[in-house]
Amino acid sequence: MSSSQYLIGIDVGGTKITIGLYSPTCELQQNYRIDSGNRSAADIEFDIRNAISELAKIQSSIVSVGISSAGPIDLQRIEISPVNIPGFRKFPLGAIVLDQLARNESKPKIAIQGDIIGMARAEISLDSTLQTSSAFLVNAGTGIGGALIANGKVLTGDTGNSGYFGHASVTFDGPTCKCGAIGCVEFYAGGSAMVSRAIENGVTQPITDFAELNSLAESGDQAARRTIEIGASAIAQATVNVMLINDLSKIICTGGVALSSEIFYQKFISDLALRVRPHAFLANLTVRKALLNSSSAELGAALLAREVVFSS
Ligand SMILES: [Zn+2]
Secondary structure, three states: OOOOOEEEEEEEOOOEEEEEEEOOOOOEEEEEEEEOOOOOHHHHHHHHHHHHHHHHHHOOOEEEEEEEEOOOEEOOOOEEOOOOOOOOOOEOHHHHHHHHHHHOOOOOEEEEEEHHHHHHHHHHHHOHHHHHOEEEEEEEOOOEEEEEEEOOEEOOOOOOOOOOHHHOEOOOOOOEOOOOOEOEHHHHHOHHHHHHHHHHOOOOOOOOOHHHHHHHHHOOOHHHHHHHHHHHHHHHHHHHHHHHHHOOOEEEEEOHHHHHOHHHHHHHHHHHHHHHOOOHHHOOOEEEEOOOOOOHHHHHHHHHHHHHHHHO
16 A cells, blocks of 8 residues: 555444544544434435545545444445444445545445454454464443454454354343344343343333443442343353353453443453353453453454455
């Protein structure tokens, strides 16, 4: 890549979409944030087109676009159907971005990956030990996801949806999740799901989001605390299942819920330790928080965009 060739990284999450312009060495130049919660697809598309157009005015030579998106995603069509954005079903994000850039006279390459895979790509770029080891990146936020790292690479799977473990079951005869599956970890541990569980568990104070639930738990509300701890136990069990299947003992944790709630994070750590104990080959369990915050999926998208240029 020449120094005048620029990249765009896009991160699609349940509450926000961020779109950043990156240098050829993946340094952020400028980015835009678009709210994605409770808005129509048409309104969001309007904002996406505006942001792309503004970034293309700053640098006219956009050679590649990378997208990190909450799943499920369609790798070939570059369409997204994130569970937490009901307005987006087979939403043709790739076609929209390419169309807008064509209007700004750029014809870039484009590729998509799961958002947690994007975070893992960013983590690998910052932690050199991941070049020679295996790890599982767990994201506990509005939604739950994961990514498997092995020797500097992220496993993407046959359809790009590897690590979609928020909708892996931890209760085979449990309740039906909004995705339609039974006993999903996200039913118990998702940030917005925990608000619903809290009300079922007897929380009587009005709460609208996880931050309010966590404040209530910190102030001593036992039903609120129990709800958060059940969520942390559910994701700990799901994580141990992944560790068992893949024989890996390094866990990296991120996401708005895990990073904002010590009650959740401490319970997650203690439950992981408890639940790996019967399995001697996992005795070297290590857990740490991710090196970057929630912006890492956007950086991961820019890294994907750069990889696409170099691999072609
Ligand atoms: Zn589910």
